[in-house]
Amino acid sequence: MNRRTLVLLPLLAPLPLLARAAGAAAPTTALSPRDQADLARIEASLNAIRTLKARFLQVAPNGSVAEGVAWMERPGRMRFEYDPPTPLLLVAGHGLFFFHDSQLNQTTNLPLSATPLGLLLRDNLHLSGDVTVTGIQRLPGQIQVTMVRTASPDEGSLTLVFADESLALQQWSVVDAQRQETRVRLFRIELGGSFDPKLFIFNP
Numbered sequence: 001m002n003r004r005t006l007v008l009l010p011l012l013a014p015l016p017l018l019a020r021a022a023g024a025a026a027p028t029t030a031l032s033p034r035d036q037a038d039l040a041r042i043e044a045s046l047n048a049i050r051t052l053k054a055r056f057l058q059v060a061p062n063g064s065v066a067e068g069v070a071w072m073e074r075p076g077r078m079r080f081e082y083d084p085p086t087p088l089l090l091v092a093g094h095g096l097f098f099f100h101d102s103q104l105n106q107t108t109n110l111p112l113s114a115t116p117l118g119l120l121l122r123d124n125l126h127l128s129g130d131v132t133v134t135g136i137q138r139l140p141g142q143i144q145v146t147m148v149r150t151a152s153p154d155e156g157s158l159t160l161v162f163a164d165e166s167l168a169l170q171q172w173s174v175v176d177a178q179r180q181e182t183r184v185r186l187f188r189i190e191l192g193g194s195f196d197p198k199l200f201i202f203n204p
Helices: 003-012 033-048
Strands: 051-059 065-073 077-082 088-093 096-101 106-111 131-139 142-149 158-163 169-175 181-191
Touching: 033 131, 033 142, 033 158
Parallel strands: none
Antiparallel strands: 051 065, 051 181, 065 077, 077 088, 088 096, 096 106, 131 142, 142 158, 158 169, 169 181
16 A cells, blocks of 8 residues: 555545444433534535635655545535645535545545535435534634444544634544544635536546
């Protein structure tokens, strides 16, 4: 596995293994009325987003930084186009994530349903049922929500970071099997509009 693949792998890989416990139930978190109200607002805010375009800055576990342009169209479509000299392209569509390294001429694909970002691309995202919220943290100007897949309590977590007042999605982070974190921050966010469908067709 090459270094560039390691940069993006935590972003795409199935929610990482943090602990093995055969037959264990999803961790339970006592949600206060305030937590429940905030989650309801966050669900509504996320589900109101049908299309999004933004610049992104990605920080890999080894500290390397990459930037580029991201497009998202729900349900099920996303494109991460990295700025040169990073030779990476990520495209989500037709139920799959495609990760292409143009310098090595290598392509990897994963089912959309098996990736953390697949949760964001659902037509209707519910932070309950097959998703369990394990923590809500409030920081100055931010709300962070950490979640796991309910049916897979031995998998790791996805954390979404929102602006406190507007509930605009600002950042997400994924932890890999070695408890290393990959963070993606969004800026210059544009909501609404329509995109060329060819953006979400993998064609290296």
